[in-house]
Amino acid sequence: MLEIISGSSVKKLDTDFITEKGITSHRLMENAALAFCDWFEENYHRNDKVGIFCGPGNNGGDGLAIARLLWRKGYDIIVFLVGDTEKASADCRLNRELLPDKLPAISMSSDDIAHMEFDLNVVVDAMLGIGVNRPLAGDFLNMVVKLNDLSNVRKVAVDIPTGLPADECLQGEALKADVTVSFQYPKFSLMFPEHAGYVGVLHVVGIGIGNKFMRQFTESKYYLQPSDISKRHLNFSRFAHKGDFGRVLLVGGSYGSIGAVRMSAEAALRTGSGLATCFVPACGVDVIQASLPEVQVISSSGEKRLCWDEGDMGVNRFDAVGIGPGMGGSAETVTFLESFLNVYKGPKVIDADAINILSNHKKLLNYLDKDAILTPHIKEFERLVGHCENHKQRLGKALEFSSEHSCVLVLKGAHTSISFPDGTQYFNSTGNKHMATGGAGDVLTGMITSFLGQGYGTKNAVLCGVFQHGLAGEIASEDKKRGTIATDIIQAIPKSYLQLNVD
Structure with a gap:
């Protein structure tokens, strides 16, 4: 390093x-x-x-x-x-x-x-x-x-x-x-x-x-360098079963935006999750089931947006949760997010619309803890902390936010930064301009959630997730260049393991 x-x-x-x-x-x-x-x-x-x-x-x-x-x-x-x-x-x-x-x-x-x-x-x-x-x-x-x-x-x-x-x-x-x-x-x-x-x-x-x-x-x-990542990966026994590779839940989607949480779920599977489940509005169940048969689907009582049916989900049976992709910001969704964060106590990745809800409802920041990883892009981050004059100021505020709320802050972009509550800050060396495409962030959510579910621990999960996400993007864009899309990144995740020589 x-x-x-x-x-x-x-x-x-x-x-x-x-x-x-x-x-x-x-x-x-x-x-x-x-x-x-x-x-x-x-x-x-x-x-x-x-x-x-x-x-x-x-x-x-x-x-x-x-x-x-x-x-x-x-x-x-x-x-x-x-x-x-x-x-x-x-x-x-x-x-x-x-x-x-x-x-x-x-x-x-x-x-x-x-x-x-x-x-x-x-x-x-x-x-x-x-x-x-x-x-x-x-x-x-x-x-x-x-x-x-x-x-x-x-x-x-x-x-x-x-x-x-x-x-x-x-x-x-x-x-x-x-x-x-x-x-x-x-x-x-x-x-x-x-x-x-x-x-x-x-x-x-x-x-x-x-x-x-x-x-x-x-x-x-x-x-971050490749050698820093390879040694952080877990080794699994030949007798390991799918439960050993983690049960993860991807929460999100709304009418017209089901694809976001679907990509997160596929990314989690390609990263190695043994069992992946999506919690989506009722309108998304058939979409997920038909396009990604490897995942289970739980339907919200809401037809077009997420609603909370307390006691129906048993969310704490999951080893990790990724929440936010495509979920929107309706009043029902705000209530859902507050209830969910209050009930689920395990490792979690909070992304996209869930971050925007936190920005608009600051009381929800009280639910953040050492098991929370936030993954905003620059605009989402500034909605959380206010306008920044330049990136140096952003990086300082990222450290302050991480320390104040005892969470991990992943500020996405070129050389994605990862800020920890202890004051350390890591910068990614992988990725390229061809990853600037809709859905790439949803892929990252799925990857980090997968590593959390596999038992990597917060630090190793986020460092491995960010680095391999960028590496997969590099691999995917080798022959596609600016034609690279988010699902190309997902398909390249297995090759990122090969390049790192991780079994």
Whole structure:
């Protein structure tokens, strides 16, 4: 599991690591460059024409080291020097001196930036790193604007795109990277959806700083990796029966919206639930029975919306419940949700319309507890807590909400965040833009509910559910791209187990 460390801690981390290992800062920079080049070789051909744009700081030093290493590997490299080279850092100056004489390195004046045309296939951005604390200006701004205007050119940012602060929201302009290759750990601001158009696809490469050392700088924020998930999965005996894999109940649906709870139920089955039951309005019974014969169905006394018939359901016989998809927000449904939350005491996932009801009827928040997992998207979340100026503020409020109500808060989106009452916050590394489709959230509800029912416990259930949901989305979209729909994600869930090597 990768720590997410603030930019203000990086300098001390690097200094302490260099001291402990008895290496130079240049050696650590060389490690970073080698790691970047290993990644680059896997993704770009030697016949690509690569322009590496280097500033005067340590990020520029990384870029110069990368240029030297890639040139020696046979890449067609040209270096562009941006900014005041007289003020270059010591390691940047050293890497400038180490450039081979035959490797072209051009110092860019303001006039050059304004008029030069770049004939490149790939841009590597190493102008400014995590030390940026104000909007770009001067040559750096002009160069970023110039590079952002280049079409049909892949842009790769070294550690962080130029202009993007490490811990705050962007003010002004920044380089719009297609890919960001971050060293050792992702920077906090790379998790913000406002920055998605600047970060592109995020890759994290190791540079030799182990997790044990980095824990000294922990800020209780973590970036999930496949190895973190595989070890959280339970192993079941060959003698296990369907009851051992959990009895789950999916509650939701209303006239015209039965599909939502149906997808949650199928997702629960594909995730491994032994027994799945739907509780739906009477109008949904035939729909569920005909389209998903593997589940049982309980009918509400309400024809088009959920109503509570106290004592009729025996809900506490279920190991976990997912509630909310497609249930609407009528007065009857509000009464139903309050009665249900009052009666059911087990692990639960609260999603979609159930969250909107909580937002409009705040007294129902009193029913939340350590066994409750809320899964809002950004708009649903802001209905709960009020308007947020930016994602950093949202993440802070997510932690506050989780702590105040002793529940788990899953804030869905790119790099979905998971906030726990103890103050820890996890960020997902799986998923892509092709999952932005109706019903994807209902699939997540079913997956987390399934893991809860299988006995994973709250923390493992939510981490495994969020990660594998994103992974299934990646698998489903490999050949469908923007044609991916929610049921495609469901069908890819079994392949996510195969990819994680989980039996």
